[in-house]
Amino acid sequence: MEETGNNDPVKKEGQGQVISLVVKDQTGNEVHFKVKMKTRLEKVFNAYCNKKGVDTNSVRFLFDGTRVNGSSTPEELGMEDGDCIDCVIEQVGGC
Amino acid sequence: MSVQDSDANGIRELAAALAATRLGVSTAEAPTAEAPATTSRRSARLAATTFGSSHQAASGIAPGLGTAFGGVPSALAVVHSGTPSLTALLARRPQPRQDDPVSRMQAGPPTNYQTLAFRDLRRLLRGEWLNDECINFYVLLIRKRNDDQARAGGTAQASASEPASGAGCSGAAGASGRAGPSAAGPSAQAPEWPRRKCKAGASASAEPASLHTLAPEAGPSWPAGAQAQAEHLGPRVGSAGGLRRSGGGGTVSSGSGSGSEGRAGSNPRARPADSYGSAPGPPSPAPRLPSSYVFNSFFWSKLSGGKRGGFHYDEVRRWTQPRRSYTPDCVLGRELLLFPINHGNTHWTLAAVWPRRRLLQYFDSLGGDSATAAWVLDTLLRWLLRDAEDKGVDLGGAAGWRKENASGRLPRQLDGSSCGLFACCFAELLARGVEPQGFAFAQSDMGTIRRGMAEQLLRAAL
Numbered sequence A: 001m002e003e004t005g006n007n008d009p010v011k012k013e014g015q016g017q018v019i020s021l022v023v024k025d026q027t028g029n030e031v032h033f034k035v036k037m038k039t040r041l042e043k044v045f046n047a048y049c050n051k052k053g054v055d056t057n058s059v060r061f062l063f064d065g066t067r068v069n070g071s072s073t074p075e076e077l078g079m080e081d082g083d084c085i086d087c088v089i090e091q092v093g094g095c
Numbered sequence B: 001m002s003v004q005d006s007d008a009n010g011i012r013e014l015a016a017a018l019a020a021t022r023l024g025v026s027t028a029e030a031p032t033a034e035a036p037a038t039t040s041r042r043s044a045r046l047a048a049t050t051f052g053s054s055h056q057a058a059s060g061i062a063p064g065l066g067t068a069f070g071g072v073p074s075a076l077a078v079v080h081s082g083t084p085s086l087t088a089l090l091a092r093r094p095q096p097r098q099d100d101p102v103s104r105m106q107a108g109p110p111t112n113y114q115t116l117a118f119r120d121l122r123r124l125l126r127g128e129w130l131n132d133e134c135i136n137f138y139v140l141l142i143r144k145r146n147d148d149q150a151r152a153g154g155t156a157q158a159s160a161s162e163p164a165s166g167a168g169c170s171g172a173a174g175a176s177g178r179a180g181p182s183a184a185g186p187s188a189q190a191p192e193w194p195r196r197k198c199k200a201g202a203s204a205s206a207e208p209a210s211l212h213t214l215a216p217e218a219g220p221s222w223p224a225g226a227q228a229q230a231e232h233l234g235p236r237v238g239s240a241g242g243l244r245r246s247g248g249g250g251t252v253s254s255g256s257g258s259g260s261e262g263r264a265g266s267n268p269r270a271r272p273a274d275s276y277g278s279a280p281g282p283p284s285p286a287p288r289l290p291s292s293y294v295f296n297s298f299f300w301s302k303l304s305g306g307k308r309g310g311f312h313y314d315e316v317r318r319w320t321q322p323r324r325s326y327t328p329d330c331v332l333g334r335e336l337l338l339f340p341i342n343h344g345n346t347h348w349t350l351a352a353v354w355p356r357r358r359l360l361q362y363f364d365s366l367g368g369d370s371a372t373a374a375w376v377l378d379t380l381l382r383w384l385l386r387d388a389e390d391k392g393v394d395l396g397g398a399a400g401w402r403k404e405n406a407s408g409r410l411p412r413q414l415d416g417s418s419c420g421l422f423a424c425c426f427a428e429l430l431a432r433g434v435e436p437q438g439f440a441f442a443q444s445d446m447g448t449i450r451r452g453m454a455e456q457l458l459r460a461a462l
Helices: A041-052 B008-020 B074-080 B086-092 B118-125 B132-159 B163-179 B200-206 B223-239 B246-257 B298-304 B313-320 B370-391 B419-431 B443-461
Strands: A018-024 A030-036 A059-063 A084-089 B045-050 B113-117 B292-294 B336-343 B347-354 B359-363 B402-405
Touching (some): A041 A059, A041 A084, B074 B419, B113 B118, B113 B132, B118 B132, B118 B443, B132 B292, B132 B336, B132 B419, B132 B443, B298 B370, B313 B370, B336 B370, B347 B370, B347 B419, B359 B370, B359 B419
Parallel strands (some): A018 A084
Antiparallel strands (some): A059 A084, B347 B359
């Protein structure tokens, strides 16, 4: 996995071996990652949190509306090149 | 449902906290019942739930947990009914393997996944504000219960094993069957979870065509069920600490008011064997819960962008694809869609959409202002119509939708910390087919509901 920086065009490599994933936060900022199909996504998440300087416990990652298990891989989730993962922050409420 | 991670210390602490609230949990035994040798890497995370094609009852949570309690939230009933000791649940919990601390025992697709951490559960017990983890975990449990029930109903229909409830059962199964492609019974064929991507643009052709037809509902009526529930409700509510309010009987009476809608109010939840404790009432006719889909609380944030007037359909466009929502049928084909909504990180409310009744409802435990309700309902209706168009579902046009701000008729929140609980209770009761006027709980029950919910969540997480 290697990070390619903001909004860089990402070349597709190989035949489905490496895909590019976009992690998008709630303000629309995007970070692109190149990920192997068998890479655990928690590597992506940790890299993203490190880059953004946020606590892993305060953000949640959603792929098409469902939470992503960090131990699953793009292959298991049926991800494709250019797919977008939403990063949302914790919500609280009481009154 | 699976244990993803566990932390013996956290469980011990929570068991102690639950015991301190007189839930009958034995703290002396709880730690010894488990204590995995392998300490987890991420100690903060308690567990994760995931469910999908194969619903294994590994967690020991009854699918019909507390549903025999009329208009009372099950969390309230859990505390008062004889619940199995947490120790036994802990003992049954799958042990993580030595070589693999993050054991992967997922049964279904690797999604519909929701984590729950100790600090989230502690919020419940300490009377703090709830965060999205608690809310989303709880609504996933609701969804799982209704999904399980729909499967069970399909099986019962296929085998025609319950002659006593023949009419109601066939109506129920027929109604749900029309909504989905697997009319022969969703449970008979194990749903296959395709890994293949279905791009949004091609969804209409790539998915089974029968997904997208919504037959008008021939509502099953429940005269006998309502009666049975009235009998069933009596001793239960009495045993739950005298919490019956004037609205308690509304669950029964509302059925006739809404005419052909059938499901309204009278949800004859049966299967006492599935619920905790011994149900003293006579076995009711076939249970029927509205087929429901519960979105997580981020749906609204994504759709609205957090601003009035915001409408970002593209953000949530793919959320309702069957392959992405991991439902065998189309989300819009469900009878009830539930949306927990967080307002500005301060307040939880709930919106409900009944596509076949052409009804949108908004539930605010604080009453709220009508402008907010109108905003939420307008946005949701706009989303619904747009999504129906996108997915090729015929919802019968844009006219004739009723938008109802039910906030005035609800149990009212009187403190500044329990709106999340109210929203969960509303969601749970709606998913059990209880009409708003039948919501039989109040602010004074919130302490009990907190404990009950904590126990439900903990039990499910284990």
